[in-house]
Amino acid sequence: MKKIGIKDIALRANVSTAIVSYVMNGTRNVKPETKERVLKVIEEFNYRPNAIAQSLKSRRTNTIGVIAEDITVFNTPEIIDGINDYAEQHDMHILLTNLRLQKKVGYNYADTASYQKHAQNAVSDLVSNQVEGIVYIGVHPRDLTGLIHTNDKPIVYTYCYAQNECSIQYNDEQASYDAIQYLVSKGHSRIAVISGLMDSIPSRLRFNGYYKALTEFQLYFDPQFIKVGDWGGESGYQLLGELMELPDPPTAILVMNDLMAAGALRAAAERGISIPRELSVVGFDNREFSAYLNPRITTMDLPLHDMGILAMKTLCNRISGKEETIEEPPLCKLIERDSVAGPRTSIK
Amino acid sequence: MKKIGIKDIALRANVSTAIVSYVMNGTRNVKPETKERVLKVIEEFNYRPNAIAQSLKSRRTNTIGVIAEDITVFNTPEIIDGINDYAEQHDMHILLTNLRLQKKVGYNYADTASYQKHAQNAVSDLVSNQVEGIVYIGVHPRDLTGLIHTNDKPIVYTYCYAQNECSIQYNDEQASYDAIQYLVSKGHSRIAVISGLMDSIPSRLRFNGYYKALTEFQLYFDPQFIKVGDWGGESGYQLLGELMELPDPPTAILVMNDLMAAGALRAAAERGISIPRELSVVGFDNREFSAYLNPRITTMDLPLHDMGILAMKTLCNRISGKEETIEEPPLCKLIERDSVAGPRTSIK
DNA sequence: TGCGCAATGTAAAACGTTTAAATAGGGTGA
DNA sequence: TCACCCTATTTAAACGTTTTACATTGCGCA
Incomplete structure (x- = not known):
């Protein structure tokens, strides 16, 4: 049983292949009654054009x-x-x-x-x-x-x-700035950071946002509040320990991904530090697991879906040679859950 | 700047297009020195054949x-x-x-x-x-x-x-049977199950495995040990409560997905039930978050990667019209973590 | 010398579409 | 009646490969 093609349709509808093509693509006027006839045959044979052949000829693969x-x-x-x-x-x-x-x-x-x-x-x-x-x-x-x-x-x-x-890209710097601003709005002023590896670009950007917010809100700045992890859970565990052993520990921590935040939570639990009562934590990435930890982590959701759309939009503009319109990067969004509260001292 | 095609290569190498095609595909003998020449031109122009045209002619798109x-x-x-x-x-x-x-x-x-x-x-x-x-x-x-x-x-x-x-498909029934067997090996005999919706096929299969193991190992069977959830976290939370309020509660629970298991863990924590000391839990799916819960859940890992490979293998066999070889379904694998221990009574 | 055959090469058809150019068949206005 | 135009349609080339069928060459051998 041979695969049917445009020729078969043309034959059955008693027209040339060109007409069939015109009907399908609407690229030219066709007398309504001819069109009707062609359409019926297409329907009858459930004909679908071979996209490969179309691509070859039209030089567009979509x-x-x-x-x-x-x-x-x-x-x-x-x-x-x-x-x-x-x-x-x-x-x-x-x-x-x-x-x-x-x-x-x-x-x-x-x-x-x-x-x-x-x-x-x-x-x-x-x-x-x-x-x-x-x-x-x-x-x-x-x-x-x-x-x-x-x-x-x-x-x-x-x-x-x-x-x-x-x-x-989403705006890393803005996101981390927003996180700090949120902590400030909750009353925190002694805010530490657990960063990812410092040779990574997002680490630097997120640190910029952290530092910028600290400066802008005139918060306490202590170099000992800056800990550099390796993005893995263990380093979060380790560094939370170091932070809490400081003579005057922070009341809140921005952790640059949820993996390290999970480690930090475990360390806190082991030390009997109650989150968020005694310490607030904000994570990054909104990983699936972060909604299931105890407590559920407040974290930065990444606009991944929007980035996909924007990437395609940009790509398609470039494909069709359109002007490069400079769009704002999509923004991260803070997901409020249970790992942030006011600082302990502010509670009566 | 026109895209270069096989004709251009043929021209430059001073041969016909057929030879270029033969060289590329190795579909026929070509004099080594001609081959050499063609190859060099291909290299020089970094020529890659147009896969669309190839497909159209050869009727194989790969x-x-x-x-x-x-x-x-x-x-x-x-x-x-x-x-x-x-x-x-x-x-x-x-x-x-x-x-x-x-x-x-x-x-x-x-x-x-x-x-x-x-x-x-x-x-x-x-x-x-x-x-x-x-x-x-x-x-x-x-x-x-x-x-x-x-x-x-x-x-x-x-x-x-x-x-x-x-x-x-992986073997749902076997997986759940294995989970029970594992719990038995740890000394449990009073094992409950939190199932997914009963009109779903995996629920039925997993229940089969559960029931089969119960029978085979001659374990205690109590209809009240069978709870039917809706796959969501809340139902796990709810049903664990019901189970533990039984006059004589189970010492272990098989939960049919990690989502409900997470809910169950939360319920246990609220009730001051220590897992795994007082109650063992086995989950299903090996979701990412299940390694971050407290305690980390012991769960059934699904052979997803293998299923992908097997699906392709099967598909390609059918494409090339080969005999349908009936392969064993890939197996689930228990991931031992921290939510299972021996039953309380067996601890001195 | 002539023949068959292997090795190497070429020409051109074909794959299933799109589309530019040609054609047919009417009107219309002068 | 003719020149012209408009619409509806057809013809055939083209897209970039693969592959069939054929052509050429040279060699071994009777």
């Missing part, structure tokens, strides 16, 4: 490539969801590639050459499949500038940094 | 479609990761569609007609893009049998049920 550094990392599915929404609305398709960086045997972030080869292969593959552009979804810890080239197909980076390229 | 009911649900990214691994190893590509069932405005699981239209559109779209087969990733609560037709392209379902179709 397909964009998505490269995820690791789809199992928490940020990625939400971003893809955003991308998919935009794509669906604009009749585009998504060709997905997962780099799987975290699990690739022998891969480590320092090995730029190996990364580059891997990523470049993915790009070449997508380009050879005639995607019209690429969205790259990272997991942060690396500046990707110049590592990838796409042969002048547009590429938009998100959740990672590519200094001279087009990259979509 | 692309499979993936339909996810909701990519933001925890199971999906891991399954996709498995699919991607297999695809990468076999030089296939993934065209992704996210149905986004949970968030679609107005969508609810009971509305089969609306679901069907939505899903069928996605399928038609993929088929028109000439995918060679489809993997469907569900989120469980529905029998999909007969709702979708693919015009005789093969389709493999996973993480959902489609009774008369080809569907890949």
